[in-house]
Amino acid sequence: MNIIQQTLRAALFLVLAFFGLIMALVFMASTVLAIGVLYIVARLQGRPFGVKAYWAERRRPTMPPRPGAWARTDTPRRQDVTDIEMREIP
Numbered sequence: 001m002n003i004i005q006q007t008l009r010a011a012l013f014l015v016l017a018f019f020g021l022i023m024a025l026v027f028m029a030s031t032v033l034a035i036g037v038l039y040i041v042a043r044l045q046g047r048p049f050g051v052k053a054y055w056a057e058r059r060r061p062t063m064p065p066r067p068g069a070w071a072r073t074d075t076p077r078r079q080d081v082t083d084i085e086m087r088e089i090p
Contacts, residue, residue: 042049047057 039049042053047053
């Protein structure tokens with residue numbers, strides 16, 4: 001009886017592992033397909049395809065700030081943060 005139970009457990013484990021492998025392959029294939037589409041669209045539009053170009057485009061403001069908005073527009077922003085201050089809170 002114990003051998004039958006262990007055999008059924010092993011078979012169930014192998015079936016679940018196989019389906020997990022198939023799902024991982026589908027996920028990887030869909031990711032490759034999505035990146036390929038993004039690459040082709042970027043090339044057709046004449047834009048570079050890469051992380052820096054994507055990040056620069058995402059950080060670009062889409063609308064000018066409104067007057068009286070929370071951000072002051074007369075003071076320049078610091079682009080690089082080079083130091084932080086840290087303290088322990090007991």
